[in-house]
Amino acid sequence: MNNTSCIGVGAEESKALVVDMLPIQERVRMKNEILEAEFKKLETKIHRFPPGLRAIENHRHIVPSFVALGPYHHGLPHLRHAEDVKHAAAHYFCDQSGHTVQQVYDKILSIADEARSCYDDKDAVAGFRDAEFAEMMFLDGCFLLCYAAYEKSDLLYNRMTLSTGPCMLRDVFLLENQLPWLVLEALMTFSTVSEFERVSVDRLLSYRPAHLLGLLRYYLCGGSGMIPGDAEPDDKHENLQLFSLSSSAIELAEIGIELTASDRTWFADMSVQTDHQPFPFGQLSLTPLFLNDFTACWLVNMAAYEACVSTKYPSDGFLISSYISLLAMLMDKEEDVHELRAKHIVQSFFSNQQVLVFFKDISRHLRLGHRYFLITGKIEEFKRQRRVRIALHRFLYNNYKIIFTLLSIASVLVGIFRSLMSLKQHQQ
Incomplete structure (x- = not known):
């Protein structure tokens, strides 16, 4: 890999430029082939927040507030403070692994091209030279694994956890703030501790996520058979399309x-x-x-x-x-x-x-x-x-206080009546 390659057009971009110069019939065919090839990699990609959901008002659900992981938000002014912490995390990670920074970085450099291809937004990664992109993956990956680890230095524990509050728990699971799983896998080969030991080994063996957010969803959805794109379950209901929007x-x-x-x-x-x-x-x-x-x-x-x-x-x-x-x-x-x-x-x-x-x-x-x-x-x-039974239940549910009050009054009246009858009998 040429670490000094300039910002320029990659293989995929070059192919796209060539396609744009072809006659319309050939261009349509080849554009479709390119799109089909990309679509086959859909679940391995790191996507942008979908346009249909960008109307959600809370911007913090999209943009990180403390640390940028990956290229989509890299370099934002309000996230620069975390860049120094990333270097400290990389130093700690490599020191604990018993390997030099150069050894670990070289491993990430060797998979940088593959990692780059994991990002769906090609424009966002086109501005990074090979060495710059590899360095970003290396620093961000070390940072993420140090954050996930139970034990870390006092400096990192303070800067990553105690001083950041819940913002780190938001940032590491933002869709646009993910690292390719292959980067984390490569780094974990150097680690002497299991940063993800809370996750079942069986689940990791049966499902290889695209990134940490994908792993979270997989885990919270119960594992096998619940990954995106699965077919509908067998327990189809005959009234699948009949649903109520008012069942509060x-x-x-x-x-x-x-x-x-x-x-x-x-x-x-x-x-x-x-x-x-x-x-x-x-x-x-x-x-x-x-x-x-x-x-x-x-x-x-x-x-x-x-x-x-x-x-x-x-x-x-x-x-x-x-x-x-x-x-x-x-x-x-x-x-x-x-x-x-x-x-x-x-x-x-x-x-x-x-x-x-x-x-x-x-x-x-x-x-x-x-x-x-x-x-x-x-x-x-x-x-x-159950229309009739529901009507009866609704009446009892909405009027139980009145019914209870009436029954209480009735019981009191019955008690009084019995007392009067008993008194009258006694007088006789």
Whole structure:
């Protein structure tokens, strides 16, 4: 590799320029071939935040606030402070590995071309010379692995964790702030500790993510069979396309569907049980969520990742999107958020209003995945098949205080009447 090569046109860009000079018929054919070849690598790419979701108001869900990882936000003025920390992290990482900085850097330099090809936005990487790009991958990779490690120097622990607050937990899982997994794999061959020992080895062997955000989504969706682009599950529901947009948490309680928090830890565990339930109840089970600044960011970026790599619709490629959409469906008013808190499905330091605004704002821009159609279709079926029982349950649910009061008064009156009858009998 020529480390001194100037900023210029790479092989792919050169091919594109040649194609642009061809007659229209040949140009159309070759452009299609280029696009097809790129599409086959879809799940290995690091994408830009999709245009359809850029209307989301919170800019912090897209742009890092402390550290740039990779080329998309490299060099932004407000992120320059972290560049010195990256050098300290690289020194610590290499020192702990027992290898020199040059040895580790040379390894990354040898895979720099492959790493460059992982970025979907070619314009963003075209401005980096080979040596510059390799240095960025080396420094950013060492920084990320040092941050993920349990043990680090006091300096790094202070600058990476204690002084950054939750912003680091946001930054490392931003869609546009990812490093190719092959870079991390190369660096981990030098490491004497397992920075990712919290992740099951079996899962890593069965699924090779494109980047850290992809690994997070894979883990939170339960692993095998839940990666973007998978075919629809076998449990198709006959009323898949019939769904309600008005089944808030309070409404479900009124019609007899109980909200319960699943004991699973992955977001794919969404289900409605309407059979073999006590009259007339059903049950909607969802994975509980603790919503704070960085978990909100994770949800948004995992949904954005799904939009970039899913190839079928609706499919289980939109699991996170389905989960967000279902929670948004359950929230019409702050009272609905309160109900979800009471059922331990959503917990947060955010106010009810903040939780409501977050989910309603995000859900407006998401596709509705297969699981969303499946769940809402079953809820609609529940409503159609139990109209009379639901009407009775709704009346009892909405008037139980009045009914309880009337029953209490009636019981008091009965008690008084009995006392009077007993007194009269005694007098006789």
